[in-house]
Amino acid sequence: MTQAFSSSSITGVFPVLPTPFDADGQVDLASLRRLARYLVACRVDGMTYPGVASEFAKLSEQERITASRALLDEVAGAVPVVIGISAGDSAAVLRLAQNAAQAGAAALMVAAPPDIDSVAGQIKRLGLIAQAVPGVPLMLQNVPAPVGAGLEPEAIVEILKAVPAVRYVKEETLPSGQRLSAIRAQAPATLIGVLGGAGGRYITDELRRGACGTMPAIELAEVHVALFAAHRAGDADSVRRLFTRMLPVLNIQAVFRWSLTKYVLKKRGLIAHEGQRMAGPLLDARDREDVDAFMQDMSDLLLPQRVIDGVREVEEAAHGAA
Numbered sequence: 001m002t003q004a005f006s007s008s009s010i011t012g013v014f015p016v017l018p019t020p021f022d023a024d025g026q027v028d029l030a031s032l033r034r035l036a037r038y039l040v041a042c043r044v045d046g047m048t049y050p051g052v053a054s055e056f057a058k059l060s061e062q063e064r065i066t067a068s069r070a071l072l073d074e075v076a077g078a079v080p081v082v083i084g085i086s087a088g089d090s091a092a093v094l095r096l097a098q099n100a101a102q103a104g105a106a107a108l109m110v111a112a113p114p115d116i117d118s119v120a121g122q123i124k125r126l127g128l129i130a131q132a133v134p135g136v137p138l139m140l141q142n143v144p145a146p147v148g149a150g151l152e153p154e155a156i157v158e159i160l161k162a163v164p165a166v167r168y169v170k171e172e173t174l175p176s177g178q179r180l181s182a183i184r185a186q187a188p189a190t191l192i193g194v195l196g197g198a199g200g201r202y203i204t205d206e207l208r209r210g211a212c213g214t215m216p217a218i219e220l221a222e223v224h225v226a227l228f229a230a231h232r233a234g235d236a237d238s239v240r241r242l243f244t245r246m247l248p249v250l251n252i253q254a255v256f257r258w259s260l261t262k263y264v265l266k267k268r269g270l271i272a273h274e275g276q277r278m279a280g281p282l283l284d285a286r287d288r289e290d291v292d293a294f295m296q297d298m299s300d301l302l303l304p305q306r307v308i309d310g311v312r313e314v315e316e317a318a319h320g321a322a
Contacts, residue, residue: 017035049084094129144174160187223298
């Protein structure tokens, strides 16, 4: 049975899973489930899927539903899962919202779309989503243009006051730290918290300003967990030290996005193939050498290979039983 989580459960490290594809370019559910087990082994606070890091714009509605349900099934209530429901078609958003709510999502993340140029329009859209899934917390993802609307803090606060079902904001428009401070200073009591994203590249600033969590890409999940644990313990020196150790990989991830993430996960044996559907630069041989060296520099912070092997053995045992 899927565990129920309270509306205040979305705090800490909630990595965004990529969408693995097989050799034929189809969604690889076995690898997706493997990534979920890896994140549970990393002791994340929760996980998020699908988001920008998941190439959601290149997934069909049915692929998103199938993959999200497989993920929720694999996690089986071990941690809360935030399901992304962003889509250009408002009717599709409502269908995705209802499906995710029925499947046990702890919260629903939806981007403020760039084609709605008024706060009133954003409020109307979010209000319809809230009506479709009563009681399920919504998370407003404030992505900069051209993917999202890049709303100003004052607009977000107006939305929060009008749609109390929006309990969280994921702020990714820069400077995210300053915007986070402005939102928290003016927000109504219905707002539970603001999370950072953008690969975790601004996490130290966001945490100092009161972020309740972060939604980075998945490839450094263990390090993000360690960093957030240090933050919770009030150990600012360790937070800064861990962030500094991540920076070389975060810099490469800022440029290569899905290519970097999938290269690292494939190298670690967590996904079967590196294929991506989104257009974007691919790592070349020299880039891969850099990534290998930087990951080796952090090897003491990563799960040992025996744990990764254990993640894979679960799958192999299931296949053997079948």
